Amino acid sequence: MRINNNLAAMNAHLQLGKNSSKKTKSTEKLSSGYRINRSADDAAGLAISEKMRAQIRGLNQASRNIGDGISLVQTAEGGMQEIHNIMQRGRELLIQALNDSNDSDVDRPAIQAELDQLTAEIDDMANKTVFNDINLLNGGGDEGSAKARAASAELSRMSSAIEGVAQRGLDIETFAALTPPVLSAVYNVDKDKKTITVTTNGKLDLSSDALLAEVGAGDISGYTVQVNGENVLLSQSDAASPLNNVTINCSADTNLFVNGLNILQTEDKSAIKFSSGDNTLNLMGTNTFVQDASDVPNYSGEEFAGISDALIRIDAPAGLEIKNAAGSDGVLNASFEPNGSRRLDVYGAVIGASGNAPNAIPGGNLTISSGSIMAKTSGEGVNHLGSVIGASCYSGFGDITITGGTVVSEYDTVGVAIGVSGAAIGGSGAGDINISGGEVRASIRMSFHFGAAIGAGCNSITVSGGKVWAESEGAWGSVIGEGCNTITLSGGEISVTKVNNGFVLGAAIGGANDGKEGSDLILSGGILHVNGSHIGGGKDNNGQIDPS
Numbered sequence: 001m002r003i004n005n006n007l008a009a010m011n012a013h014l015q016l017g018k019n020s021s022k023k024t025k026s027t028e029k030l031s032s033g034y035r036i037n038r039s040a041d042d043a044a045g046l047a048i049s050e051k052m053r054a055q056i057r058g059l060n061q062a063s064r065n066i067g068d069g070i071s072l073v074q075t076a077e078g079g080m081q082e083i084h085n086i087m088q089r090g091r092e093l094l095i096q097a098l099n100d101s102n103d104s105d106v107d108r109p110a111i112q113a114e115l116d117q118l119t120a121e122i123d124d125m126a127n128k129t130v131f132n133d134i135n136l137l138n139g140g141g142d143e144g145s146a147k148a149r150a151a152s153a154e155l156s157r158m159s160s161a162i163e164g165v166a167q168r169g170l171d172i173e174t175f176a177a178l179t180p181p182v183l184s185a186v187y188n189v190d191k192d193k194k195t196i197t198v199t200t201n202g203k204l205d206l207s208s209d210a211l212l213a214e215v216g217a218g219d220i221s222g223y224t225v226q227v228n229g230e231n232v233l234l235s236q237s238d239a240a241s242p243l244n245n246v247t248i249n250c251s252a253d254t255n256l257f258v259n260g261l262n263i264l265q266t267e268d269k270s271a272i273k274f275s276s277g278d279n280t281l282n283l284m285g286t287n288t289f290v291q292d293a294s295d296v297p298n299y300s301g302e303e304f305a306g307i308s309d310a311l312i313r314i315d316a317p318a319g320l321e322i323k324n325a326a327g328s329d330g331v332l333n334a335s336f337e338p339n340g341s342r343r344l345d346v347y348g349a350v351i352g353a354s355g356n357a358p359n360a361i362p363g364g365n366l367t368i369s370s371g372s373i374m375a376k377t378s379g380e381g382v383n384h385l386g387s388v389i390g391a392s393c394y395s396g397f398g399d400i401t402i403t404g405g406t407v408v409s410e411y412d413t414v415g416v417a418i419g420v421s422g423a424a425i426g427g428s429g430a431g432d433i434n435i436s437g438g439e440v441r442a443s444i445r446m447s448f449h450f451g452a453a454i455g456a457g458c459n460s461i462t463v464s465g466g467k468v469w470a471e472s473e474g475a476w477g478s479v480i481g482e483g484c485n486t487i488t489l490s491g492g493e494i495s496v497t498k499v500n501n502g503f504v505l506g507a508a509i510g511g512a513n514d515g516k517e518g519s520d521l522i523l524s525g526g527i528l529h530v531n532g533s534h535i536g537g538g539k540d541n542n543g544q545i546d547p548s
Contacts, residue, residue: 025041034049036049068132071131072131072132072136075129075130075131075136076129076131076136076137078129079125079126079129079136079137080137082125083122083125083126083137086118086121086122086125090115090118093111093114093115093118094115096111097111125137181201181202181231181232181233181257183201183203184202184203184204185198185199185200185201185202185203185204185229185232185233186198186199186200186202187199187204187211189214189215191216194222194223194224195223195224195225195226196211196215196220196223196224196225196226197226197228198225198226198227198228198229198232199228199229200229201229201230201231201232202229202231202232202233203232203233203234203257204232204233204234204235205235205236205237206220206225206234206235206236206243206246206261207219207220207237207238207239207243208237219238219241219243219244220243220246221244221245221246222244222246223246224246224247224248224249225246225247225248225249226249226251227248227249227250227251227254227256228251229254230253230254230255231255232254232255232256232257233257233258233259233284234248234256234257234258234259234261235258235259235260235261235284236259236260236261236262237260239260239261239262240262241262242262242263242264242288242290243261243262243263243264244263244264244265245264245265245266245267245269246263246271247269247270247271247272247273248271248272248273249273249275250272250273250275250279251275251276251277252275252276252277252279253277253278253279254274254277254279254280255279255280255282256272256279256280256281256282257282257325258272258281258282258283258284258287258330259284259285259287260284260285260286260287261287261288261289262287262288263289263290264290264292265289265290265291265292265293265311266292266293266294266295266296267293267296268293268296268306268307268308268309269309270309270310270311270312270313270354271289271291271311271312271334272289272312272313273313273315274313274315274318274320274364275315275318276315276317276318277318277319278318278319278321279318279319279320279321280320280321280322280323281312281320281321281322281323281332282323282324282325282328282330283323283324283325283328283330283331283371283372284324284325284328284330285328285330285331286330286331287330287332287333288333289312289332289333289334289335290333290334290335290337291307291311291335291336291337291338291350292337292338292339293305293307293336293338293344294338294339294344296344298342303342303343304342304343304344304345304383305342305344305345306344306345306346306347307336307344307345307346307347307348308347308348308354308355308392309348309354309355310348310349310350310351310352310353310354310363310386310392311334311335311336311348311349311350311351312334312350312351312352313348313352313353313354314351314352314353314363314364314365314366314397315353315354315361315362315363315364316361316362316364317364318364319364319365319366319367319398320364320365320366320367321366321367321368321369322366322367322368322369322371322373322405323368323369323370323371323404323405324370324371324405329371329372330371330372331371331372331374332371332372332374334350334351334373334374334375335350335374335376335377335378336350336376336377336378336379336382336384337378337379338379338381338382339379342381343381343383344379344381344382344383345383345385346377346383346386347360347385347386347393347394348386348392348393349363349386349387349388349389349390349391349392349397350375350376350377350387350388350389351366351373351375351388351389351390352366352386352387352389352390352391352397353386353387353390353391353392353395353396353397354392354395355392355394355395360392360393360394360395361392361395362395362396362397362398363391363392363395363396363398364397364398365398365399365400365431366389366390366397366398366399366400366401367400367401367402367403368401368402368403368404368405368407368438369403369404369405370404370405370438371405371406372405372406373405373406373407373408374408375388375389375407375408375409375410376388376409376411377410377411378410378411384411387425387456388409388410388411388425389407389409389425390425390458396431397431398431399431399432399433399434400425400431400432400433400434401434401435401436402434402435402436402438402440402466403436403437403438404437404438404466405438405439406438406439406441407425407438407439407440407441408441408442409425409440409442409443410442410443410444410445411443411445425440425442425454425455431458431459432458432459432460432461432462433454433455433458433460433461434462434464435461435462435463435464435465435466435468435492436463436464436465436466436491436492437465438466438467439466439467439468439469440454440466440467440468440469441468441469441470442454442468442469442470442471443469443470443471443472443473444471444472444473445471445473454468454470454479454480455480455484455487456484457484458484459484459485460484460485460486460487460488461480461484461486461487461488462487462488462490463488463489463490463491463492463494463526464490464491464492465492466492466493467492467493467495468492468493468494468495469495470494470495470496470497471496471497471498472497472498479496479497479498480494480496485520486520486521486522487520487521487522488522488524489522489523489524489525489526489528490522490524490525490526491525491526492526492527493526493527493528493529494526494527494528494529495531496529496530496531498530498531
């Protein structure tokens with residue numbers, strides 16, 4: 001049998017197939033633009049290229065996402081810009097409404113109508129500023145929404161002021177008396193006397209560029225701010241740096257707003273002074289007042305110095321109410337905090353009366369209705385002869401009333417006795433202390449003291465509500481009511497702790513020393529917790545206890 005073959009043709013067909021395969025691969029590379037089109041081309045290279053391709057595609061999509069985000073922000077910014085323009089127009093209308101040439105029957109109602117439309121337009125902008133069906137300014141809780149709501153509320157408040165102006169004719173005080181003030185106050189600067197006199201109602205930033213340009217310095221340290229307006233807001237945009245030795249002096253019947261003030265006294269002077277009338281201190285933000293008199297010169301021939309002025313001073317017949325400004329959770333921190341180690345006598349109160357004999361000035365009345373108030377004295381060698389809140393060493397004080405808020409009052413000193421008038425709240429010669437709400441914490445911590453955490457030598461102490469924590473650590477003195485006439489608990493809750501240190505002559509409640517009679521204690525309601533020592537008892541005579 002014979003098998004016919006054509007080796008030459010078979011070889012030619014084989015080479016044709018190889019060349020055709022190479023041509024196909026070359027054409028594939030040319031058409032795709034890739035050197036590697038399958039793992040057979042380069043397995044390791046394909047893995048590397050695919051990883052890079054994934055990264056590139058991810059970055060491209062991220063770039064598109066950023067573009068979408070920019071578009072969203074630009075949309076929101078456009079809406080906020082329009083709201084800002086509306087607010088500027090609203091302020092312009094408010095100032096126009098103060099012009100006496102306006103007719104209260106025609107012109108001011110027309111201005112009011114436009115303000116109403118502007119208010120509605122802000123709400124409309126908030127509801128219709130949309131990107132990809134996402135409402136950006138409709139109150140969803142982000143910052144832009146909050147600003148839109150705040151702008152609408154502010155314009156509504158300004159609109160209400162115009163209604164008051166229209167109803168009462170040109171009564172500029174109606175507009176200027178908005179609380180907190182919305183217009184800038186008018187003020188005068190006297191560089192020679194270092195005084196800034198606020199002559200109208202309004203607001204003033206004590207660290208503003210405009211004020212500092214008139215003062216000609218980097219801050220207003222050493223100046224006295226004389227407040228003659230009845231409704232004034234003082235703020236400090238640069239609160240990180242304290243204002244040194246600045247005194248705010250308020251005239252009669254001052255409604256003072258403080259927002260973020262930071263004042264450091266290195267001299268014997270008050271941070272805020274109320275001289276007469278009925279005054280209100282409205283708290284906005286955190287306000288800090290510190291007395292560091294470490295460098296006050298010693299008395300002649302002595303090795304110690306003294307501080308007479310109260311940090312927040314209330315002169316009789318002035319009355320002061322401390323509270324939160326509407327819509328604010330304000331904080332007031334006031335403290336004596338000398339950094340030296342020498343003996344330092346403190347005669348004035350942290351908040352209250354001021355002065356040393358023979359120039360002591362009686363204090364007025366104090367009411368705390370809301371806010372967070374911290375008043376304290378601390379430091380080695382401090383001999384605080386006055387009270388933290390209330391009377392000074394040589395002058396009495398009026399009534400102290402606490403109806404709300406949180407009040408913390410502390411003595412925390414080392415090595416020196418406290419004088420007979422000392423108290424965390426109250427003090428010798430103080431009137432009535434009435435607590436009907438809020439939370440009150442008063443404490444004295446030292447080696448020995450003559451005073452009390454609450455009410456040393458005051459007329460009476462009445463607790464009808466709220467919660468009261470009082471603590472005394474040291475010998476002598478009482479925790480509540482050192483030599484007071486009467487102590488009455490009719491409601492609320494009192495927790496009293498007496499931590500004895502050495503010998504004891506005082507009591508937890510109602511004791512007295514130096515031959516004084518103890519206080520009369522009346523229990524008609526509420527809850528009383530007593531930890532340590534006893535109730536009632538003077539050094540020679542006991543007061544009366546009525547557990548009715």
